Amino acid sequence: xxxxxxxxxxxxxxxxxxxxxxxxxxxxxxxxxxxxxxxxxxxxxxxxxxxxxxxxxxxxxxxxxxxxxxxxxxxxxxxxxxxxxxxxxxxxxxxxxxxxxxxxxxxxxxxxxxxxxxxxxxxxxxxxxxxxxxxxxxxxxxxxxxxxxxxxxxxxxxxxxxxxxxxxxxxxxxxxxxxxxxxxxxxxxxxxxxxxxxxxxxxxxxxxx
Amino acid sequence: xxxxxxxxxxxxxxxxxxxxxxxxxxxxxxxxxxxxxxxxxxxxxxxxxxxxxxxxxxxxxxxxxxxxxxxxxxxxxxxxxxxxxxxxxxxxxxxxxxxxxxxxxxxxxxxxxxxxxxxxxxxxxxxxxxxxxxxxxxxxxxxxxxxxxxxxxxxxxxxxxxxxxxxxxxxxxxxxxxxxxxxxxxxxxxxxxxxxxxxxxxxxxxxxx
DNA sequence: TCGACAACTGACCGTCGGGTCATTAACTAG
DNA sequence: CTAGTTAATGACCCGACGGTCAGTTGTCGA
Numbered sequence: 001x002x003x004x005x006x007x008x009x010x011x012x013x014x015x016x017x018x019x020x021x022x023x024x025x026x027x028x029x030x031x032x033x034x035x036x037x038x039x040x041x042x043x044x045x046x047x048x049x050x051x052x053x054x055x056x057x058x059x060x061x062x063x064x065x066x067x068x069x070x071x072x073x074x075x076x077x078x079x080x081x082x083x084x085x086x087x088x089x090x091x092x093x094x095x096x097x098x099x100x101x102x103x104x105x106x107x108x109x110x111x112x113x114x115x116x117x118x119x120x121x122x123x124x125x126x127x128x129x130x131x132x133x134x135x136x137x138x139x140x141x142x143x144x145x146x147x148x149x150x151x152x153x154x155x156x157x158x159x160x161x162x163x164x165x166x167x168x169x170x171x172x173x174x175x176x177x178x179x180x181x182x183x184x185x186x187x188x189x190x191x192x193x194x195x196x197x198x199x200x201x202x203x204x205x206x207x208x209x
Numbered sequence: 210x211x212x213x214x215x216x217x218x219x220x221x222x223x224x225x226x227x228x229x230x231x232x233x234x235x236x237x238x239x240x241x242x243x244x245x246x247x248x249x250x251x252x253x254x255x256x257x258x259x260x261x262x263x264x265x266x267x268x269x270x271x272x273x274x275x276x277x278x279x280x281x282x283x284x285x286x287x288x289x290x291x292x293x294x295x296x297x298x299x300x301x302x303x304x305x306x307x308x309x310x311x312x313x314x315x316x317x318x319x320x321x322x323x324x325x326x327x328x329x330x331x332x333x334x335x336x337x338x339x340x341x342x343x344x345x346x347x348x349x350x351x352x353x354x355x356x357x358x359x360x361x362x363x364x365x366x367x368x369x370x371x372x373x374x375x376x377x378x379x380x381x382x383x384x385x386x387x388x389x390x391x392x393x394x395x396x397x398x399x400x401x402x403x404x405x406x407x408x409x410x411x412x413x414x415x416x417x418x
Numbered sequence: 419t420c421g422a423c424a425a426c427t428g429a430c431c432g433t434c435g436g437g438t439c440a441t442t443a444a445c446t447a448g
Numbered sequence: 449c450t451a452g453t454t455a456a457t458g459a460c461c462c463g464a465c466g467g468t469c470a471g472t473t474g475t476c477g478a
Contacts, residue, residue: 009425009474030329032241036466046427051467088413117326119388120239130392148412155414162396162403166412168381169374175384176373179328183339187371194371202411203357203375204297205364218444218455245436255457260437 015053018043019067022060027110031061031118061114062125069111072101073133080140087148092196094144095167099192103174112171113178138163169195224262227252228276231269236319240270240327270323271334275341278320281310282342289349296357301405303353304376308401312383321380322387347372378404 021042025034036057040047054060076094083090102108119126141163148154159165169191176186230251234243245266249256263269285303292299311317328335350372357363368374378400385395 007426007473011425014425030326033330035464047466048427048468049425052425055467057466091412113325116322116384116388117239120391121242123391126388127392130389134389145412152414154412155410157406157410157412158399158403159407159412162400164381164385165378165400165403165407168404169377171384172373172377172380175325175380179325179335180339180343182329182332183336190367191371191374194367194374195377197366198368198374198408198411200411200413201364201366202407202409203300203354203363203366203368204409205361216443216456220455223455244434256436257438257458258456261455264437266436 014043014045014049015063018045018050018053019060019063023064023068023107023110026061026064026114027107030110031057031114058122058125061122062128064111065115065125065129068108069129069133072098072108073137075101077136077140080144087144087151087153088200090144091148091166091200094140095170095196096192098167098170099173099188103170103177104188109174109177112174116175134164137167141166166199169198223252223254223258224272227254227259227262228269228272232273232277232316232320235270235273235323236316239319240266240323267331267334270331271337273320274324274334274338277317278338278342281307281317282346284310286345286349289353296353296360296362297409299353300357300375300409303349304379304405305401307376307379308382308397312379312386313397318383318386321383325384343373346376350375375408378407 018039022034022039024042025039029035029038034057036050037047039060040050043050050060054063076097079093079097080090083093102112115125115129119129142160145154145160145163149156149160154160173186173188173191173195177188180186227248231243231248233251234248238244238247243266245259246256248269249259252259259269263272285306288302288306289299292302311321324334324338328338351369354363354369354372358365358369363369382395382397382400382404386397389395
């Protein structure tokens with residue numbers, strides 16, 4: 001909750017403050033149950049003021065995605081481009097980074113959840129996310145796999161055509177944390193390690209391909 | 210939409226009809242946007258009648274989970290118990306069954322989505338789902354892996370401690386279909402095959418454990 | 419010091435939808 | 449046929465909340 005004299009005029013700072021308040025409110029209540037009034041109160045501002053800066057609740061949410069999620073993937077891309085070691089290690093790094101930034105971080109996990117929950121209704125937002133985040137992420141993975149196959153580190157296979165399958169268990173982890181953590185806490189560390197081990201080595205003792 | 214004379218009295222059939230109407234309404238609108246009035250209309254009944262059989266919207270949803278999801282897992286368990294072939298083939302069967310019943314089926318995928326979206330708010334429902342479905346499913350997988358390791362088919366490893374990681378990519382597929390299918394259709398068949406191949410063989414060309 | 423501009427406020431409006439209950443009418447036992 | 453029972457109805461109630469806007473006040477240039 002931002003403090004200050006009432007009716008203080010701070011046009012430049014308001015958008016960021018309101019955005020932060022909205023992140024907190026969404027994280028606590030989810031999108032559907034988030035109240036504009038409550039966002040306003042958290043930001044130390046009247047309800048009307050929120051509408052001076054954002055036209056609708058949806059617009060606030062889109063601003064959050066742009067502001068908070070994109071950097072995580074940008075960071076991963078950067079890491080990828082200047083990587084020197086093995087591709088398997090890079091994959092481990094990227095996935096570990098992803099768990100830290102998206103699954104264990106309450107704010108971002110909530111953004112993910114909202115996207116899942118309301119993605120159908122805000123198809124514009126889903127399209128934005130797909131275009132700006134997923135396509136790039138997938139391309140990065142494809143490139144990583146290609147290099148790995150070239151160097152003989154990775155075998156070729158169907159997974160190279162659907163590279164998101166490598167990251168998929170992370171989504172399961174996020175969902176578990178969102179939905180069932182109150183009943184049974186997920187051991188994220190152990191899950192991450194099982195995830196990495198499985199996608200690298202598989203379950204069979206004598207792989208035949 | 211169920212037809213019939215107005216005010217026809219059919220106490221016995223109503224609950225099932227209302228449930229089916231609710232499944233349709235939820236699948237189309239999601240839980241938050243489903244209207245009781247609309248469920249009633251679909252069932253060919255007045256709004257008040259719905260409340261004769263179910264006290265709240267939540268109760269309707271819980272009834273749906275009990276009625277529609279449990280059978281899918283019961284079937285998998287049954288398959289598992291009388292299985293004669295290899296454990297790898299059983300795993301393939303179960304996961305394929307799961308894709309058919311949960312990911313490609315609109316009704317059930319929507320139930321999954323609702324559980325994810327509203328699971329935090331209906332903690333009773335999340336607890337029910339965890340207790341009745343997840344614990345059993347995980348136990349089944351553990352048993353499957355144990356047998357596989359014993360017979361030398363599977364290697365031992367962390368994934369045996371977090372067996373859900375084997376199924377996790379299916380959840381990703383469900384979410385993709387729910388959220389991004391309008392932007393880019395998921396090739397479920399190919400995804401399933403990539404999933405199976407990856408969890409069995411892994412990505413490395415020379416697994417070292 | 420004093421307009422005038424624009425940031426800010428919050429009471430108010432309209433809508434929506436979950437849930438209620440007095441009324442109606444289908445069925446049934448006698 | 450009738451009276452009693454109870455399934456079914458839908459108009460109504462009411463709280464919630466997104467969004468508006470006339471009025472208020474801080475700020476700044478002249």
